[in-house]
Amino acid sequence: MTDLVDVLGTAIFYGAKKALRSEGSLYSIDLSYNYPIAAWLNDDQVDIDDRRLLRSFEINSPLLAQISDSRIHDQKALSDFSCQDETAYALGISYLLNSIAISFCSDPKWNYDSLELKIVSLNDSTEEFTTKFESIIHASKGQHIRQNKEKIKARILALPWHNQDDLLPCYTEANGDKPLVSWIDSLGDLLAKEIIQSRLTQCKQGNLGNYKSVGDGLIELKIFYGPGYRVYCGKIGIDKYLLLNGGDKSTQSQDIVNAKRYWQDYKQKENVV
Known part of the structure; x- marks a missing residue:
């Protein structure tokens, strides 16, 4: 053995x-x-x-x-x-x-x-x-x-990004729910799902594309399709990120608030400063 x-x-x-x-x-x-x-x-x-x-x-x-x-x-x-x-x-x-x-x-x-x-x-x-x-x-x-x-x-x-991907993992709540996965699953537009997954595959390969900082160490990945889709993540290692949640332009303010809450919860559980 x-x-x-x-x-x-x-x-x-x-x-x-x-x-x-x-x-x-x-x-x-x-x-x-x-x-x-x-x-x-x-x-x-x-x-x-x-x-x-x-x-x-x-x-x-x-x-x-x-x-x-x-x-x-x-x-x-x-x-x-x-x-x-x-x-x-x-x-x-x-x-x-x-x-x-x-x-x-x-x-x-x-x-x-x-x-x-x-x-x-x-x-x-x-x-x-x-x-x-x-x-x-x-x-x-x-x-x-x-x-x-x-x-x-x-x-x-x-390999295409998937919601169990260890190289680009998703934040998981105490009840086992993954906010980003739940959001993607809720989208009725199949093409939107494919475009978002393609974008996350690029991120997994080291290409973040168009993004900006939203404070507290978080970044917002912009996806130029539909109603201005966005994905929020925090850096957890060298070129490694934790996917937190997603949304669109209409829910941007609340999505950022939620992302910061998820990020703080993750850092507390992992004892990250």
């Missing part, structure tokens, strides 16, 4: 999401005879921070749990995946999801920072098979993540 913990901690450091996928129950995997991961998590002899790290991850099982994109399921159904002349279903799912493949370092064949995946796919319309080879990011040790850090960073930045 030492190597796995190192992989997870290093991946988080470089911006990966705290989520793992496993075909079967991750907690049932035996680390040694009659000693599954579930026992490891409750072993007082194991470093408590290591156990907390694994517990902090969202665990999804089976591999495509909560994946609703029909294109992913269709590709899986029409493809066979293999690696080193062995069936590699889990590596294939990692490829389809554009995620990092993680293995236990239980065999020398897993001691690589990338793996070549053979993909044989059936074209549903022509009924012809095609074969291609793809290199996927793989890690069984922390050093493998470090060797892929630039690829991982580029991949994360290329």
